[in-house]
Amino acid sequence: MIRHIARLVLACPKFWAIGSVITTLVMAVCMTQISFDIQPSATITSDNQTSRDLARFHDEYGRDDNDVVLLIEGDDLLQWNQLQQLRKLRDQLQELPGVQYVASILDVRRRTGSMIPLIPRDVADDGAGFDAETLLSELIKHPISKDQLISDDGKMLAMWARIEGDSLAVSGITQVIEPTKRFARQYETDTGATVHIAGHTAIRDDVLNSLQRAMFISCTAAAIVAFFVALALFRGLVAVVVVVTAPAVGAIWTFGLMAACGEQVGGLLTALPNLVFTIGLTDSVHLLLEMQNELRAGRTSRNAAYRGLVRVGPACWLTSVTTVIGFGSLMLSRTPSVAAFGMWTAVGTSFAMLANIVVLPTLVMWLPKRWLITNATATHRMSDWIERMVAPMVRRSRLTAAIGVGLCVLLLGPALSQEPDIVWTETIPDHSSSAVAMRHADDKLGGALLCYVTVRWPESYQMPDSQIIKATARAQSILRAAPQFSGTFSIGNVLASVPGRTMRDRFRMIDRMPEAIQSGLMNESARSLVVTARVPNDGAAALNKRIQGVDVELEALRQEFPDFEFTITGTVVAASRNMNLVIMDLARSLAVAAVLIFIVFTIAFRSIKTGLLSVVPNVLPLLVTAAGLSFCGYPLLITAALTFSLCLGLAVDDTLHLLIRYRAVRRYDRDARSAAMKAVRQVGPALVVTTIILFSGFAAMMTSPLPGVRLFAGLSALTLVTALIGDLLIFPAMLVVGSSSSESKD
Numbered sequence: 001m002i003r004h005i006a007r008l009v010l011a012c013p014k015f016w017a018i019g020s021v022i023t024t025l026v027m028a029v030c031m032t033q034i035s036f037d038i039q040p041s042a043t044i045t046s047d048n049q050t051s052r053d054l055a056r057f058h059d060e061y062g063r064d065d066n067d068v069v070l071l072i073e074g075d076d077l078l079q080w081n082q083l084q085q086l087r088k089l090r091d092q093l094q095e096l097p098g099v100q101y102v103a104s105i106l107d108v109r110r111r112t113g114s115m116i117p118l119i120p121r122d123v124a125d126d127g128a129g130f131d132a133e134t135l136l137s138e139l140i141k142h143p144i145s146k147d148q149l150i151s152d153d154g155k156m157l158a159m160w161a162r163i164e165g166d167s168l169a170v171s172g173i174t175q176v177i178e179p180t181k182r183f184a185r186q187y188e189t190d191t192g193a194t195v196h197i198a199g200h201t202a203i204r205d206d207v208l209n210s211l212q213r214a215m216f217i218s219c220t221a222a223a224i225v226a227f228f229v230a231l232a233l234f235r236g237l238v239a240v241v242v243v244v245t246a247p248a249v250g251a252i253w254t255f256g257l258m259a260a261c262g263e264q265v266g267g268l269l270t271a272l273p274n275l276v277f278t279i280g281l282t283d284s285v286h287l288l289l290e291m292q293n294e295l296r297a298g299r300t301s302r303n304a305a306y307r308g309l310v311r312v313g314p315a316c317w318l319t320s321v322t323t324v325i326g327f328g329s330l331m332l333s334r335t336p337s338v339a340a341f342g343m344w345t346a347v348g349t350s351f352a353m354l355a356n357i358v359v360l361p362t363l364v365m366w367l368p369k370r371w372l373i374t375n376a377t378a379t380h381r382m383s384d385w386i387e388r389m390v391a392p393m394v395r396r397s398r399l400t401a402a403i404g405v406g407l408c409v410l411l412l413g414p415a416l417s418q419e420p421d422i423v424w425t426e427t428i429p430d431h432s433s434s435a436v437a438m439r440h441a442d443d444k445l446g447g448a449l450l451c452y453v454t455v456r457w458p459e460s461y462q463m464p465d466s467q468i469i470k471a472t473a474r475a476q477s478i479l480r481a482a483p484q485f486s487g488t489f490s491i492g493n494v495l496a497s498v499p500g501r502t503m504r505d506r507f508r509m510i511d512r513m514p515e516a517i518q519s520g521l522m523n524e525s526a527r528s529l530v531v532t533a534r535v536p537n538d539g540a541a542a543l544n545k546r547i548q549g550v551d552v553e554l555e556a557l558r559q560e561f562p563d564f565e566f567t568i569t570g571t572v573v574a575a576s577r578n579m580n581l582v583i584m585d586l587a588r589s590l591a592v593a594a595v596l597i598f599i600v601f602t603i604a605f606r607s608i609k610t611g612l613l614s615v616v617p618n619v620l621p622l623l624v625t626a627a628g629l630s631f632c633g634y635p636l637l638i639t640a641a642l643t644f645s646l647c648l649g650l651a652v653d654d655t656l657h658l659l660i661r662y663r664a665v666r667r668y669d670r671d672a673r674s675a676a677m678k679a680v681r682q683v684g685p686a687l688v689v690t691t692i693i694l695f696s697g698f699a700a701m702m703t704s705p706l707p708g709v710r711l712f713a714g715l716s717a718l719t720l721v722t723a724l725i726g727d728l729l730i731f732p733a734m735l736v737v738g739s740s741s742s743e744s745k746d
Helices: 002-011 013-031 049-061 080-094 132-139 170-191 200-234 237-260 267-296 301-332 336-366 377-395 397-416 433-445 466-481 491-497 503-512 540-560 571-605 608-613 615-631 638-666 672-701 707-738
Strands: 067-073 099-103 156-163 194-198 449-456 486-489 528-535 565-569
Touching: 002 013, 002 301, 002 336, 013 237, 013 336, 049 449, 049 528, 049 565, 049 571, 067 080, 067 170, 067 200, 067 433, 080 099, 080 156, 080 170, 156 170, 156 433, 170 194, 170 200, 194 200, 194 433, 200 237, 200 433, 200 672, 237 267, 237 336, 267 301, 267 336, 267 638, 267 672, 301 336, 301 571, 301 638, 377 397, 377 672, 377 707, 397 615, 397 707, 449 466, 449 540, 449 571, 466 486, 466 491, 466 528, 466 540, 491 503, 540 565, 540 571, 565 571, 571 608, 571 615, 571 638, 608 615, 608 707, 615 638, 615 707, 638 672, 638 707, 672 707
Parallel strands: none
Antiparallel strands: 067 156, 067 194, 099 156, 449 528, 449 565, 486 528
């Protein structure tokens, strides 16, 4: 089949060239419209009960991830002049378009019949008669502000602003965050206090800004470093341009189509450019080196392009098929973000293959031969060096193969012991404003992330029935007693803050509260109310363990109140549970992909033995990367799961090129050792060149300020080296062992 494709491409080079240029230009224009404005719920949503509980909660109470939390630190925050500036800040936030309400100590009212504000608006300009110490004493005892809006020492205040909207994209958040930062800076100037902006919205705003900036800087640095390394290896500027053009075009086509389809770039899809370019570059290097060899042999440009496609094309085609099948299997995931990642990676791999088959041969045909033919001395020296490295392994093939299998078995335990985890701030720099704010919130207030227990009652009850109040109080006591849950809040706090002889009298007083605040506590039409608690930003694994403990207590509460429904939910709860599912989904899907790749190998080469032999070099990089995480004390982060995807694509590519060349050599050389060494000598330079180029690029990315990018780059570099070792040192020995005993005796 590849012969027909090669003839088709080379028969009409102008047609393919014009088509490629037009397509690239159109897709490049489309790329300018690509958006990083991802919906926050897109990554954490899954087809499970957790997501359905969260959706029901949002229907009844609105989004809980649209809060902007201002943490204000200072020594004299309750002095009159400071309170006046606080009121100015509150009013500025309240007037912002899109802000539903702002809650602060200014909203706390006295527990008397008049319910006048605890902090009066009308006081002498110099604050005469105002007592800050008395105010602090009242605030830290008040059911509304205690553990909610002020620290016990009065040196930190919390102001919560809720943004209107359903599942706001980052652009909607930025419209509030940016002026909030300006107002906060002005408040700091006027008072000398410090303002930290925390919460989901601040993190997402930092993620967007950091992601766009870091992706541009890191990718540019990686491209520059990789370019000069490639220049040193290829000894020719034109050759470098040719080898990177095809994978770059494939990446442009992929992102252009994503933009045209309205796909938002965020979460898993941020790794797609590197993934598509990397997969495309490996095949591009193999093709160009083969075509250069044909040109040096005196063949015409057209003939060299044709022979290069025929000799290397089958391996490139089979690599793309296996990679597409592997990543395509992710589309079966119940998590939309994982399914989208699998689909677009499969599309990108296909485009990279198409660009390599169309763009690279066309360039080779049109460019002068002297521009492409570089000095072969470096390649020959590299082949000699590789041969010296591999020869001892092939001579001791059984021992080498046993070491490879043993390493896989040895690393299997640490690799499988990895537990998934995420931290909300893991993708932004440690020194970023939101990361610093989240740490302050954890230290001073016990956290700025909210989780909820919804209490739902049957139709036979109506507020304020004593059973509803009792069930709510019991749910609140469970959260209050749970470790690392702080600042519990419910309608019970409000009822305790208003006057009235009876519960019904106090319940009527709640009507005096703003509707926006009431709606966050209770929904009588849905017969439900919520208990809120804050949790620290210490990771999904830790939170899930605490949630399991709360669930046990809630199950006992369900037995006590059989007609009631108690559910722990919230964005942070759903994200913790579902992001773990995302990571495990990626890991399971990659395991399925590995099995599918084994099946493809077996069918393509009509040999189960060949399929089995290919397992070790493909699995070893995965196991080394996972075990390396374990040894370094890292949990199984989503960044690591993405690295596994890259790892699988690279390992399969190198293995296939070596295997197909080995089988081609075996047609005229029946000695397994000799055939393995010849295959390594022919294919090895391309493997080494690809690895060095990509390694240098990922090494440059390790300078990124984003922890996630640094981890991804470091793991990818480790994967590249391990894949090279597996394919150059272990796989040839396994091929020899897999041959007949007469040809593979040690």
